[in-house]
Amino acid sequence: xxxxxxxxxxxTGMTYLLIFIGGLVRVSGAGMxxxxxxxxxxxxxxxxxxxxxPDYIDPSKFNIVLAWIEYSNRLFGALVGVTIxxxxxxxxxxxxxxxxxxxxxILAFLxxxxxxxxxxxxxxxxxxxxxxxLHLLFALIIVMLLIYASQEAYHLxxxxxxxxxxxxxYLGKVFAILAGVLLIEVILGTEIRGGLEMIRKENPVIExxxxxxxxxxxxxxxxxxxxxxTFISGYLWFYLVKKPRFSSSLMIQTSSTILLLILVQIIxxxxxxxxxxxxxxQLFHLWIAxxxxxxxxxxxxxxxKSQVTxx
Amino acid sequence: MNKNxxxxxxxxxxxxxxxxxxxxKANSSHQLPTIKLVPEFAFINQDGDPFTEKRLxxxxxxxxxxxxxxxxxxxxxxxxxxxxYNDFAxxxxxxxxxxxVDPDNDSQETLKNYASLNGVNDQRWxxxxxxxxxxxxxxxxxxxLFADDLPRGHAIKFVLIxxxxxxxxxxxxxxxxxxxxxxxxxxxxxxxxRT
Numbered sequence: 001x002x003x004x005x006x007x008x009x010x011x012t013g014m015t016y017l018l019i020f021i022g023g024l025v026r027v028s029g030a031g032m033x034x035x036x037x038x039x040x041x042x043x044x045x046x047x048x049x050x051x052x053x054p055d056y057i058d059p060s061k062f063n064i065v066l067a068w069i070e071y072s073n074r075l076f077g078a079l080v081g082v083t084i085x086x087x088x089x090x091x092x093x094x095x096x097x098x099x100x101x102x103x104x105x106i107l108a109f110l111x112x113x114x115x116x117x118x119x120x121x122x123x124x125x126x127x128x129x130x131x132x133x134l135h136l137l138f139a140l141i142i143v144m145l146l147i148y149a150s151q152e153a154y155h156l157x158x159x160x161x162x163x164x165x166x167x168x169x170y171l172g173k174v175f176a177i178l179a180g181v182l183l184i185e186v187i188l189g190t191e192i193r194g195g196l197e198m199i200r201k202e203n204p205v206i207e208x209x210x211x212x213x214x215x216x217x218x219x220x221x222x223x224x225x226x227x228x229x230t231f232i233s234g235y236l237w238f239y240l241v242k243k244p245r246f247s248s249s250l251m252i253q254t255s256s257t258i259l260l261l262i263l264v265q266i267i268x269x270x271x272x273x274x275x276x277x278x279x280x281x282q283l284f285h286l287w288i289a290x291x292x293x294x295x296x297x298x299x300x301x302x303x304x305k306s307q308v309t310x311x
Numbered sequence: 312m313n314k315n316x317x318x319x320x321x322x323x324x325x326x327x328x329x330x331x332x333x334x335x336k337a338n339s340s341h342q343l344p345t346i347k348l349v350p351e352f353a354f355i356n357q358d359g360d361p362f363t364e365k366r367l368x369x370x371x372x373x374x375x376x377x378x379x380x381x382x383x384x385x386x387x388x389x390x391x392x393x394x395x396y397n398d399f400a401x402x403x404x405x406x407x408x409x410x411x412v413d414p415d416n417d418s419q420e421t422l423k424n425y426a427s428l429n430g431v432n433d434q435r436w437x438x439x440x441x442x443x444x445x446x447x448x449x450x451x452x453x454x455x456l457f458a459d460d461l462p463r464g465h466a467i468k469f470v471l472i473x474x475x476x477x478x479x480x481x482x483x484x485x486x487x488x489x490x491x492x493x494x495x496x497x498x499x500x501x502x503x504x505r506t
Contacts, residue, residue: 024330028337029495032488058483060492065340069333126487204498205402205505279334280327 004090005157008105008150011083015143016290018073018080022139023286025073026132026193027279033070035061037123040071074119084112084146091149098156101149108145111138129194133187140186140290144297151301162306164246168239169307175300178232181225182296186289188222196277212273219273226266233258240303251302258295261288343471343496346478350453354410354439354446357422362408362439364476370406371500372472373493375484376450378413378462379425388467388484393429395494396436404474404501407436412450413462414440454478471496474504 001009025031034040035057041047042054046067050059084105091105118135125131155161192215199214200206206214237255241247247255268285272278349364356362373395377385392407399405411417417425422438429436440446443461450458456466469484471493480496483489 020326020330024333028334030337032491035488058486058489060480060482060489063340065336069337126491201494202398203401204399204494205501280331283330283334284327 002090002094002153004087004094005150005153007083007087007090008146008153011080011087011108012143012146012150012294014076014080014083015139015146016287016294018076019136019139019143019290020283020287021073021076022136023283025070027283028066028069030066030069031122031127031132032061033063033066033068034074035123037120038074040067040074046071077116077119081112081116084109084142087146087149095153095156098152101152104145104149104152108142108149111142111145114138115142129190129197132194133190136190136286137183137186140183140293143290143294147294147297148301151298155301155305159309161250162248162302163309165248165251165302165306166244166246167251167303167306168243171236171239171303174232174236175296175303178229178236178296179293179300181229181232182289182293185222185225185229186293188218188225189286189289192218192222192273193282212275212277215273222269222273226262226269230262230266233262236299240299248302251299254295254299254302258292258299261292261295264288265292341495341499343473343479343499345473346480347455349472349476349478350449352441352445352449352453354441355419357419357426357438359419362437366406366437367472367476369404369474369504371404371474371497371504372406372408373497374408374410374454374470374472375468376410376412376446376454376456376465378411378465379417379421380413381462381465383463384467384485388469389429391484391490392436392469394490395497396431398494399497400435402501403435404504405435405497408439409436410439410446410449411462412443412446412458412465414443414446469493471500473500 025033034046036042041052041057041062043052046064047053047062048064050062053059053062088105088109091101095101115135115138118131118138122128122131122135195215195218196211199211203211203214212219233255237259241252241255265285265288268281268288272281272285349367351364353361353363373392375388375392377388379385389409392409395405396407411422417438417440419440422440426436426438431438441449447458447461450456450461450466454470456468457464467484469482469489470478471480471482473479479500480493482493
């Protein structure tokens with residue numbers, strides 16, 4: 001494995017961990033843990049007691065636990081930024097003529113810069129809901145781009161990996177629909193989360209079971225789209241794993257894992273909207289969604305590879 | 312391959328464990344100090360009724376100092392207070408108090424108009440006035456807020472008072488993020504009161 005692929009995999013893994021930490025910031029209510037940006041309470045290392053606060057910041061905002069949760073997201077985000085930058089450096093060294101890899105990595109790098117800026121906007125706007133959704137959406141796109149670039153580099157080194165596969169040629173549109181529906185599903189999910197917050201703001205001391213009853217049509221729409229995703233993924237599995245005479249083992253593992261994770265999502269999602277809002281389940285529900293997106297990127301890239309190889 | 316799966320499962324298990332520790336830690340991290348007891352006072356509200364510190368008991372109170380002609384931060388403060396007043400409409404334990412620091416101009420009539428202008432239609436938000444000296448005394452000694460150059464030099468703080476009449480926390484009444492924290496803290500105190 002060359003340095004580019006090593007760093008591309010590392011960036012992917014770290015971005016996934018960063019999405020997890022970001023979700024943790026959200027579910028633990030630590031989004032405003034640091035009321036300023038990029039420093040935290042005017043310091044590069046968050047203060048340990050109220051006495052260290054600068055006088056332009058309201059002391060009631062100080063909570064050392066929330067500050068560190070939020071700040072660790074920033075610190076780790078910066079580290080991921082450095083790793084993605086290194087990935088880009090090695091891309092220019094070894095793959096600058098591979099347009100698809102080059103574009104994917106450059107776009108991932110630019111979006112990483114946007115993510116940092118969005119972090120600042122989030123703090124400034126006191127967690128504007130649209131910005132929160134964008135912050136997540138860009139993270140998901142970054143991770144998909146990194147996976148795509150890694151996968152393309154893998155194919156360059158293993159040109160015959162999908163040579164024997166005989167996947168049907170007409171699945172491009174199905175992948176496009178699936179990607180679109182998945183992204184809409186994620187946005188709907190964040191709407192449910194935001195909707196809960198709105199209801200909670202207007203009904204401050206409400207019990208969480210009532211809270212769920214007041215949640216509007218979003219939860220049904222989210223469920224319906226979930227069923228649609230299950231069908232599309234099942235369809236893809238059938239034509240990529242079951243039907244072909246030969247499927248690569250990576251394709252079999254990817255496609256089957258997607259179905260398994262969708263099952264996990266359905267169970268955890270129904271628990272969340274119909275039984276009880278449990279922060280830990282919320283966190284994993286979001287995180288697994290990001291895995292599914294990544295796996296679908298791999299699935300698509302494998303299928304695409306087989307089409308190009310067999311031309 | 313099996314090794315990888317085991318590694319992933321172990322990793323997820325520890326991530327989940329870590330995350331649930333962090334979530335618990337975050338939930339229990341929020342503590343409101345008990346700062347001091349609000350001293351006795353005897354003021355009058357916008358309806359001309361007497362209003363004393365006794366009315367703080369068995370209620371969660373948010374209190375600020377303002378005046379109706381104030382050009383600076385007060386409109387923002389009143390706007391934020393009105394937001395809380397509306398959001399907590401269904402929570403009878405929560406009340407709001409605005410004390411004028413300009414009793415020369417803020418008569419009972421003026422305060423009453425100001426109240427209805429800001430959508431006040433019940434007993435949950437009281438606008439209080441008194442002689443300037445008792446206001447100064449309450450502000451400085453009772454609430455430990457500066458009171459030298461009234462009405463202009465009034466504080467922009469919202470004060471949270473618990474059901475026992477204790478000051479629990481001060482918030483920047485002009486700041487959106489502080490209002491979010493205040494909302495949470497009020498809810499916390501109400502829930503504590505109900506259990």
